[in-house]
Amino acid sequence: MKVIDFALEMEEMGKDYFRRLASEASMNGVRTVFTILAEEQQELYDTFLAIKRGASAHCNADSQALERAREAFAKIFAPDGAHLALLKTDLAAYEHAMQVEAAIVSFCEELAERERDEEARALLREIAAEERRHYDTVESIHDFVAAPRWHLCWGESCNLREM
Template sequence: MNIFEFAMKMELDGKAYYEKLAEGTSESGLKAIFTKLAADEQKHYDTIVTLKTDATCSMPDTIILNEAKNLFENLLKNKDITDSLKKSLDGYQHARKIEADSVRFYEDLAQKETNPELGQIFTRIAGEEKEHYNILDNLYDFVLEPQYFLAWREFSNIKEL
């Protein structure tokens, strides 16, 4: 399996996982977050498919972080829902691990890439995967201990899992 095929499989697996999380929740805000994460993974997949034949392709920007912040604010207004969400903590933690692994994978690809255009695309995908991790990290912390959750946090580094 070459690097592009591996990346494509990784993105499709991530998309399927987010679709599964979306189907498994009745909370509309979470469903929207997971659906948007799945759409981003599809976008990454489509970009990688194009990169196989065209190293100069571009990738549309993501807006998921801002959208997730807005959806997350609605979750904060109703902290009573956290009891029903706690059953999914393992799923959120697994999704964080998937995103952390993706960040490392794409950062490594970008660092090793000799074609600067490909390297830039891999760096952008890594950045979007960091945003996904940030969303999941905030969600995990909120569900785990809502009484201590004060506000959305943005992380520049991914902690070691």
């Protein structure tokens, strides 16, 4: 299987997953989080499509390991992967998204380490780097949303509880 085709399939699955979560979410904030994440998946899809169209010399790399890995990756986006009842806040939604993105980064890095073909390994590392940048973005948004829980909002009042 071509590595770049696998990456495109992976992003399509991610986009569908986050769109499904957005459509099932009952709270506007959570719905917005998952809609934004679906759009981010589309941006990654477009990036990988540009790589496929010739921006990368090794975009036609073929990997035998991907056929066996497809099922493992599909588990990340399994329909029962997120229990929406537990995702009652946008912060919880971002935390779930971070878990999903971390699993994707780990998955791509492991595939790159196991790959024997040098071109396929280089492309898997490039894909893992893109996925890591996406994870970093989600983590930054999460930290921004969570900041009021971690820091005082104003010197005269406190949003932190006594221990």
